[in-house]
Amino acid sequence: MCMMCSVTYATVGAGLLAFSPSTPGVTTAPSPQTLASQVTSLQRLPSTIAAFKMPTLIEPQWLKDQNAAELAAAQAKKVASTSRVVTYDVMTKGMLTASFADFRTQANATLNDGRGWSRMGVTFQEVQSGGSFTLVLSEASQVTSFSSGCGSEYSCRVGRYVIINQDRWQGATPSWNNAGGSLRDYRHMVVNHETGHWLGHGHASCSGAGQPAQVMQQQSIDLQGCAFNAWPTAGELWSSQLGITR
Numbered sequence: 297m298c299m300m301c302s303v304t305y306a307t308v309g310a311g312l313l314a315f316s317p318s319t320p321g322v323t324t325a326p327s328p329q330t331l332a333s334q335v336t337s338l339q340r341l342p343s344t345i346a347a348f349k350m351p352t353l354i355e356p357q358w359l360k361d362q363n364a365a366e367l368a369a370a371q372a373k374k375v376a377s378t379s380r381v382v383t384y385d386v387m388t389k390g391m392l393t394a395s396f397a398d399f400r401t402q403a404n405a406t407l408n409d410g411r412g413w414s415r416m417g418v419t420f421q422e423v424q425s426g427g428s429f430t431l432v433l434s435e436a437s438q439v440t441s442f443s444s445g446c447g448s449e450y451s452c453r454v455g456r457y458v459i460i461n462q463d464r465w466q467g468a469t470p471s472w473n474n475a476g477g478s479l480r481d482y483r484h485m486v487v488n489h490e491t492g493h494w495l496g497h498g499h500a501s502c503s504g505a506g507q508p509a510q511v512m513q514q515q516s517i518d519l520q521g522c523a524f525n526a527w528p529t530a531g532e533l534w535s536s537q538l539g540i541t542r
């Protein structure tokens with residue numbers, strides 16, 4: 297409904313009514329004074345229209361709620377269509393002293409943590425077999441069995457194998473511990489770092505004293521003046537393996 301129109305019609309109607317005979321059925325000519333007054337009243341119409349203020353439209357709460365729900369549904373659909381599921385399987389190598397169940401649970405939590413690689417729009421899903429990569433918890437002395445390029449001291453990545461050294465999983469490293477890093481954060485860091493290699497990353501260096509280390513820096517060996525950081529930085533959120541550019 298047009299509020300301005302209804303006001304205008306009402307005003308015009310009032311003006312027209314002024315021309316109506318005062319007694320139904322009896323035709324009398326209006327006096328010149330009456331006519332003059334009616335003309336004056338009609339001449340004021342433009343200013344009446346100009347003075348009219350459009351009412352402020354108030355959105356009712358139910359409409360706000362409905363719009364918010366529709367927006368949330370559209371955003372969820374968009375996220376679902378852009379997120380990618382990356383599968384991985386798990387295995388052990390050598391003699392285990394750590395809990396493999398805890399390893400699987402914590403590694404999955406790290407991979408899907410909102411601070412980690414999942415920020416690229418990726419969900420990591422553990423599968424029984426045939427994953428895109430294999431996450432390994434390995435006895436320290438067995439890490440070298442994957443490649444002569446790996447040492448028994450640290451974790452490693454060889455092809456599809458993302459290998460976490462059990463000694464590091466259970467005790468981090470002196471440099472990390474001396475810097476006051478927690479074991480849980482070390483576990484986040486080592487899973488993110490080795491998975492980062494599989495995603496296509498090489499090593500990074502400390503960008504400046506006191507800066508958070510990039511997760512691809514070899515923080516297990518030396519923080520180089522950086523602050524320890526278990527998570528990929530914004531600049532590291534890309535993957536040649538998955539075809540995700542910065």
Ligand SMILES: [Zn+2]
Binds near residue numbers: 489
């Ligand atoms: Zn590395």
